[in-house]
Amino acid sequence: MPRLTFVSPDGNETTVEASTGDSVMQAALAGNVDGIVAECGGAMMCATCHVYVADDWAPKTGTPSDGERAMLDFAASEVKPTSRLSCQIAITDELDGLTVHLPDAQI
Numbered sequence: 001m002p003r004l005t006f007v008s009p010d011g012n013e014t015t016v017e018a019s020t021g022d023s024v025m026q027a028a029l030a031g032n033v034d035g036i037v038a039e040c041g042g043a044m045m046c047a048t049c050h051v052y053v054a055d056d057w058a059p060k061t062g063t064p065s066d067g068e069r070a071m072l073d074f075a076a077s078e079v080k081p082t083s084r085l086s087c088q089i090a091i092t093d094e095l096d097g098l099t100v101h102l103p104d105a106q107i
Contacts, residue, residue, distance in 0.1 A: 077103030
């Protein structure tokens with residue numbers, strides 16, 4: 001099982017095991033990670049699962065679709081070059097060790 005690390009704004013890290021095929025958002029919710037609200041449940045209808053992918057992992061998570069980029073405009077925190085909606089990042093074995101940083105606010 002791939003392992004993902006979520007880094008909170010204060011630097012605390014939470015590592016969870018994830019199932020291949022799930023989204024990063026689903027792994028966060030299953031692992032009780034604070035900082036992922038996921039109001040829409042992964043339907044890409046909100047921006048409350050916003051994360052910053054660690055720079056070295058960004059190329060491995062793919063690029064956001066036009067719809068994801070548009071939804072990021074509604075994020076409560078600053079949108080950065082590595083911003084993604086965690087509901088749109090599918091977990092693969094190649095993402096074992098993925099690190100994402102949580103923004104200061106989701107709402």
